[in-house]
Amino acid sequence: MSLYGTMRTGVSGMNAQANRLSTVGDNIANASTAGYKKASTQFSSLVLPSGQGSYNSGGVNTAVRYSISDQGTFSYTTSDTDLAISGRGFFIVNGSDGVNYLTRAGSFQQLSDGSLVNSAGFKLMGYPYSSTADPTIVINGFEGLSEINLKSGAMSTTPSSAGYITANLPANEVVGYTKPTSLIAYDSQGNSRKLDFTYEKTADNTWTVSASYTDPVSGTSQSALATTTLVFDAAGKLTTPAGGLVTTSALTIAGAELNAIEIDIAGMTQLGSPFSSTGDINGSGASAVIGYEISSDGIVALKYESGDLVPKFRISMADVQSPDKLKPLAGNVYTQSNDSGVIVMGYAGNGSYGTILSGALEDSNVDIAEELTSMIESQRNYTANSKVFQTGSELMEVLVNLKR
Incomplete structure (x- = not known):
């Protein structure tokens, strides 16, 4: 057995536990972030070929897994533009770079221009409403979407x-x-x-x-x-x-x-x-928008002074074959990866897509007790691996001193 190999194995173990502590830290920091999906560190052994009568120590590899498909609980609010998805699917949002992303973070607020923007600054996207045809399902693309705007119908009349x-x-x-x-x-x-x-x-x-x-x-x-x-x-x-x-x-x-x-x-x-x-x-005379309603199937209807509810948009949703393989980005959004499968657009209540809850937010799926337990385990394991490194270093010093 090589003493250098022993030291490298100890370093490998310390690095692995440091990675685990990093995911634990992120999870604890985002325990109150709406729609956040926890990350976890998975370990796999690294075994090197050994010679006759000699063991060649290996190490440990780590990979990060995201529990994106695990749904969190719901918190109910007083804002109709706070949205949560019960079941599969993601909201489609547009960033300041003009690119569309997926998210479960539905804490949307209406800006002065009428657009709905979540706490990370992403705008909610949807389909223009049609009473005669359902939205066209697009595979691997975001065609047909438009920004949902609650001021798109400032005045309305019904002859x-x-x-x-x-x-x-x-x-x-x-x-x-x-x-x-x-x-x-x-x-x-x-x-x-x-x-x-x-x-x-x-x-x-x-x-x-x-x-x-x-x-x-x-x-x-x-x-x-x-x-x-x-x-x-x-x-x-x-x-x-x-x-x-x-x-x-x-x-x-x-x-x-x-x-x-x-x-x-x-x-x-x-x-x-x-x-x-x-x-x-x-019929009704000219009247202004005084409110809005969002149904469980994602239809956004504007409410006018006359009492009329006029459907204007349908909130779009998207899904992939392997949600846990999506690539996470800053702002609690996701993009397609090579392993996630293609993005398929749809709308709430259709096929495998879940329903939309208005006035609710999906909580983070982080369990604080579990994360604190993992943190303690990682701390102990890091210390143990450091002892392996320290022991190898002391033995190396003994070996060098034999020459004296």
């Missing part, structure tokens, strides 16, 4: 397109009796437009209803929006028009378009009681 009227027309009134009512509709620019509906009895069990609009500034009346004959049976139930629908004509008002509106009147009756009417037309 009217449909409505309903439920009324009772008094059966005991004389022919020629008329009764006006009105409903509010919204044009393409969010202006409210009062539509007047006039009912006139023209014969037994027969009425007409006409819809008109009068410009409040000029006083000009558009009386031909709709005129429909209403026929009731002996029980006072509506039989005409078939299907119980009335459609008004489209109208251009001061450069804005008031759409044709389909109004359901199937609930009308003609009974021996006074006139009564209720109804509503859909």
Whole structure:
């Protein structure tokens, strides 16, 4: 056995324990970092060929393993933009270098420009929302993504397109009796437009209803929006028009378009009681964003003053075949490595992807008790390896002194 080999083995052991202490130190320092995944040092023996009757001491090799696939517990917060993933998958974020990365750190905050940025300065990415098609799944790329911005819809309006009227027309009134009512509709620019509906009895069990609009500034009346004959049976139930629908004509008002509106009147009756009417037309006027909601499938909807929730984005997610083999970088983000497999994009709740929790953060998966135990073990083992080195050094000194 070589004394130099013994000393090298002791140094190898000290270096290995120093590496282990380094990972322990990182883990303890990041025990409160949202989405942090612990690192651990794995040991493997290094055995050198030995001669006859002589043992050639080797050493120990170390490799760092990241427990990226081990999910942490959740802490719930009061911020809707704090996001956590329950299950597989990673958020896709964009750095100041313009490169997209993966992360589980979902402590996002809204900046003044509307973007969502986590504590490390990475912007959350997603897909523009579509009600007719799901996002296209991209393998080994980040095509189709855009920055999620909560100010992308500063003002919104929903033009009217449909409505309903439920009324009772008094059966005991004389022919020629008329009764006006009105409903509010919204044009393409969010202006409210009062539509007047006039009912006139023209014969037994027969009425007409006409819809008109009068410009409040000029006083000009558009009386031909709709005129429909209403026929009731002996029980006072509506039989005409078939299907119980009335459609008004489209109208251009001061450069804005008031759409044709389909109004359901199937609930009308003609009974021996006074006139009564209720109804509503859909749509909303121009209103500003006052909030947002993020669903478990990652749909980001903006909430307007009108009470409307308008979906704008869908948070993108990504995954790889071997998450523990991803390459970690500063800022608690990861990139693809040769061993991780290719990045496959998707969205929450689809396939193997987990769901998104709004108002929650994934805790670090570091166990402080386990790390402190590892630290003590490493300290003892480092000391023991130093004793091996010290003993080899003393024996070498004895060997040198034999010459004296």
